[in-house]
Amino acid sequence: MKNEVLELRREGLYCPAGDFYIDPRGNVARAVITHAHSDHGRPGHRSYLCSDSCKSLLKIRIGKDSPVESLAFGKRTKIGDAWVSFHPAGHILGSAQIRVEVRGRVWVVSGDYKPQADQTCEPFELVQCDGFVSECTFGLPVYRWLPETEIHQQINQWWAENSGENRPSLLFSYSLGKAQRVLAGLNKEIGPIFVHSAVYPFLEYYAQAGIKLPQVTKIERGQDYAFEDSMIIAPPAVEDSTWTRNFRSARKGFASGWMAVRGARRRRNLDRGFILSDHADWNGLIEVIKGTGAEEIQVTHGNGDALTRYLREQGINCSVLAGASMRGEEEA
Ligand SMILES: [Zn+2]
Ligand SMILES: [Zn+2]
Known part of the structure; x- marks a missing residue:
């Protein structure tokens, strides 16, 4: 060119x-x-x-x-x-x-x-x-996306189901952009919300820009938390790490446009894929x-x-x- x-x-x-x-x-x-x-x-x-x-x-x-x-x-x-x-x-x-x-x-x-x-x-x-x-x-x-509100509903429903079984919901979302978009749609009545430390630093700038996000807790190393009915947002980079293996009972999901690709969810050993793209x-x-x-x-x-x-x-x-x-x- x-x-x-x-x-x-x-x-x-x-x-x-x-x-x-x-x-x-x-x-x-x-x-x-x-x-x-x-x-x-x-x-x-x-x-x-x-x-x-x-x-x-x-x-x-x-x-x-x-x-x-x-x-x-x-x-x-x-x-x-x-x-x-x-x-x-x-x-x-x-x-x-x-x-x-x-x-x-x-x-x-x-x-x-x-x-x-x-x-x-x-x-x-x-x-x-x-x-x-x-x-x-x-x-x-x-690739054809559903309206964002429908995906938010799917995520909240999945979270509520998992909470009903006392299982945390671990949802992988890219740390900048996708994670905040997922957070913005969560129904905080369902349970507490936690985020991985890679997601956390961006949140204050979203708040400064006037974007309303629910209250979250940053997961710190060596601390004890009650995760039973929680939603945990983490970047896909930690999917196969020891960090993720700590959440044995968690149901795992991934929010990405790539979840529209046949077999993508199964290949990654995920319980749910949410088709949400930026x-x-x-x-x-x-x-x-x-x-x-x-x-x-x-x-x-x-x-x-x-x-x-x-x-x-x-x-x-x-x-x-x-x-x-x-x-x-x-x-x-
Ligand atoms: Zn790009
Ligand atoms: Zn980009």
Whole structure:
């Protein structure tokens, strides 16, 4: 990919007019960041620019003394000869699409996005542009999400059933974004809520952003707790660890878009899978891509072949952004 606004380099998407990279790897002078997931906001750059509500979350990821500046959603700033602004991506708190305008040409880099409503982050904003770089993590027609409230109901029902049998409910959810989304939907009448220490540090910034989450207890090493009727939220990274083996009687679940894949739950030895994703589903991708009015689409993140074929059949100029495929914590 190379056009008047963006080109693909070894470190990632580069804007020559502004001399900055978007979500780069390596060590660059100026990184503009879509959101605080580890495959987008990486440590080691000499300066960072992100949205206001992304800033604190990003610093948890890359170090609290990192040189991070931030910008309010919708506000324009000039970097070199490029105008840059952030627009909500609806993926996690602070997640942004990055709009770059150079000599009247506008490209938008989506980062990860989700047009579906979500009470834990700013709602997705459709931005008109000439070119759109879209993620396509779930770029197959089999991926269709139910409304979030239905998934919250499923989770609460499962929790209530387990509590009735005096068994804790251990629900694996990615520590940033998914865990908070799950927490926001829990019915705290059912029992106490505990979180793994990897989830805990993000919660105060959600509270600061005005997002209502239920009271939780952080699980500390060497402490005794009564877990019988509790909900425990932990990152999938600890699924096979000694930490998890301590919860012998627990029923285990996983909240992820990947639970839509046949056999995924059984392969991981889980009692339940909840199909809850922070990414656009097939219809969401198509709606957004068409809605931008862009004449050129580049897809990244996941296998874009099916989506590319579909859009071309619709007369939309689309190609896979070669070499830019990434897999993040939620895509792993
Ligand atoms: Zn992400
Ligand atoms: Zn990602």
